[in-house]
Amino acid sequence: MTDSATALGIDVGGTNLRIAEIDAAGRILSRHAERVTNGRDAFSNRLAELVATHRSPNVAAIGIGIPGRVDAAAGLVLSAGYLDIGGLPLAGWLGTATRLPVVVENDCSMALIGECAVGAARGAENVVMFTIGTGIGGAIIQGGRPLHGHATAGQLGHITVRPGGERCNCGRQGCVETTSSGTSLGRLIREAGLATDTTVQGLFARSDAGDDVATAVLRAWAEPMRDAATSMAAAFDPDLVVFGGGLGGAMVRALGRLPPETSWYNYDIRPAALGDDAGIIGGGLWALASLRRGKAPQASLPAFAAEAGHLPVFNPQP
Numbered sequence: 001m002t003d004s005a006t007a008l009g010i011d012v013g014g015t016n017l018r019i020a021e022i023d024a025a026g027r028i029l030s031r032h033a034e035r036v037t038n039g040r041d042a043f044s045n046r047l048a049e050l051v052a053t054h055r056s057p058n059v060a061a062i063g064i065g066i067p068g069r070v071d072a073a074a075g076l077v078l079s080a081g082y083l084d085i086g087g088l089p090l091a092g093w094l095g096t097a098t099r100l101p102v103v104v105e106n107d108c109s110m111a112l113i114g115e116c117a118v119g120a121a122r123g124a125e126n127v128v129m130f131t132i133g134t135g136i137g138g139a140i141i142q143g144g145r146p147l148h149g150h151a152t153a154g155q156l157g158h159i160t161v162r163p164g165g166e167r168c169n170c171g172r173q174g175c176v177e178t179t180s181s182g183t184s185l186g187r188l189i190r191e192a193g194l195a196t197d198t199t200v201q202g203l204f205a206r207s208d209a210g211d212d213v214a215t216a217v218l219r220a221w222a223e224p225m226r227d228a229a230t231s232m233a234a235a236f237d238p239d240l241v242v243f244g245g246g247l248g249g250a251m252v253r254a255l256g257r258l259p260p261e262t263s264w265y266n267y268d269i270r271p272a273a274l275g276d277d278a279g280i281i282g283g284g285l286w287a288l289a290s291l292r293r294g295k296a297p298q299a300s301l302p303a304f305a306a307e308a309g310h311l312p313v314f315n316p317q318p
Helices: 040-054 090-098 107-118 182-191 200-208 212-236 248-256 275-293 303-307
Strands: 006-012 016-022 028-035 059-066 069-071 076-079 102-106 127-132 136-142 240-244 268-271
Touching: 006 040, 006 107, 006 275, 016 040, 016 275, 028 040, 028 275, 040 090, 059 090, 059 107, 059 275, 069 102, 076 090, 090 102, 102 107, 102 275, 107 127, 107 136, 107 240, 107 275, 127 212, 127 248, 136 212, 182 212, 200 212, 200 248, 212 240, 212 248, 240 248, 248 268
Parallel strands: 006 059, 059 102, 127 240, 240 268
Antiparallel strands: 006 016, 016 028, 069 076, 127 136
8 A cells, every 4th residue: 555545435324425535644635425326236336336436546445334234344234224225245345346445334433433533532542422313323432443342333322221211213212312312302392392493502592591491401302311421431431422413512512511410430522523524534544544454355245245135247447
């Protein structure tokens, strides 16, 4: 790998797909965004086309963040929420199609890698991240590397904070996703009798003006998240806890308004700094780091591809 080597960072969301060329300093050299193409074959073909279009001569690797459950070691998408690409051996297939090494991670892990490299957690090697949006995602960096466990560690939205509480999409009850996500905030606003178009900024404004109802909503939203973050602090003793996603900054602000609690576990909290660019920056930098370590997956179709069904053949020029 030369000093001028770059990587393509790709951030796949439920709605949008972003691709960018990233240099070793985490700078974005070029970028493109479009609506994500759903369906296994359609997604695969479009992804390979985008790589071919946006690949410069300096691109030496590809890093992709996928929403959902990923087996990073195998480069396999296990499930991807609304995207119908479960079972796709993404690293092996795209590596074969492009003749480049490919690394695949959960999208929150890629975002946290970006934040640790050039964002809110710069220089930290042990970090927990919650992403607050429609649902709650999460990732853990331990010793400078994503924590995978058996395969899919980091599903932090499914930490139980209210046993016997509302049933979660995962099948359990009382997950923090049911109490402290954007969806949960909307429910709390409705249950408090506030207008359904009340925003989190509106809640803060009302609370600052002395509105006890708005203050109670913010507290009910943030307290379970503090329980989840404190559990992560007890388990992993991180350097800090980062909150990202569309409501990450608001959550940090709401947490700061809670009455202090007595606990053994003190930890720093920060809002994420890179916004929507975190995933593409993290993807590019992780691909380059994997390339330097010589541990990126080989650009060949893994054995499990034969069991995963038909994959379209796409052979862009190297």
